């Protein structure tokens with residue numbers, strides 16, 4: 001599904017552009033997560049020597065390969081980074097975005113356009129709030145709306161599908177009958193609903209591991225890493241980041257809060273742009 005809401009989409013686009021502008025990718029570039037190809041296009045505008053995209057989703061990897069045909073120097077690796085990275089060499093610039101953040105927030109916004117706001121508070125708080133509002137609003141969805149939504153959601157959001165719809169049933173947004181129908185139609189097992197919700201800690205841990213691995217074996221001297229961050233809280237407040245990267249004398253760490261315009265240009269939400277540079 002991706003950023004379903006126009007405001008969120010516009011924020012995502014603006015934020016990704018701000019990150020790539022700051023990263024200034026040149027030389028050999030690695031990108032993790034193709035998604036809609038927004039970052040890939042910005043990276044290509046910087047004319048890198050080579051550009052490897054890691055994308056494990058078969059459909060998205062196919063889209064990336066199609067796009068790569070008109071962009072010489074781009075190679076697509078269809079694997080999760082956890083598998084692909086060890087086989088790759090070193091890079092001058094790395095952009096990391098494996099987040100399904102767009103999907104989680106986007107899904108909720110899509111279902112609850114009126115109530116949703118993308119706040120600058122922690123994303124976890126925002127998700128709980130929107131879920132709460134969904135419950136309070138007692139919105140009920142028709143079979144058609146659900147079918148349209150399922151089709152979109154299944155494409156990029158398989159892992160959270162069962163949990164999400166179990167929540168919809170619990171909150172009364174869909175009936176028991178509609179829930180059973182969804183499980184049957186999309187061959188989803190009820191146990192899958194127990195899969196944890198979008199886990200911000202898991203994503204932070206994954207980002208940390210990724211940067212650590214890259215610094216160890218995949219970044220050239222002077223090479224730079226940046227990433228899409230779900231939460232605009234300063235990385236100085238993240239003890240793991242602080243101890244391992246920010247205070248590491250072999251690393252130059254910078255961060256800045258950039259105001260990102262929403263589609264409705266009167267609204268601005270911040271995005272945190274960080275760069276980890278190997279000295």
Ligand SMILES: C[S@@+](CC[C@H](N)C(=O)[O-])C[C@H]1O[C@@H](n2cnc3c(N)ncnc32)[C@H](O)[C@@H]1O
Nearest residue numbers: 033034035036037038039057080081097098099
């Ligand atoms: C938010 S999208 C990326 C957006 C993209 N960078 C852009 O600017 O348009 C996240 C992408 O990461 C991919 N992804 C998820 N887990 C991954 C993993 N373990 N390794 C690499 N990519 C992953 C998803 O399939 C999805 O395409």
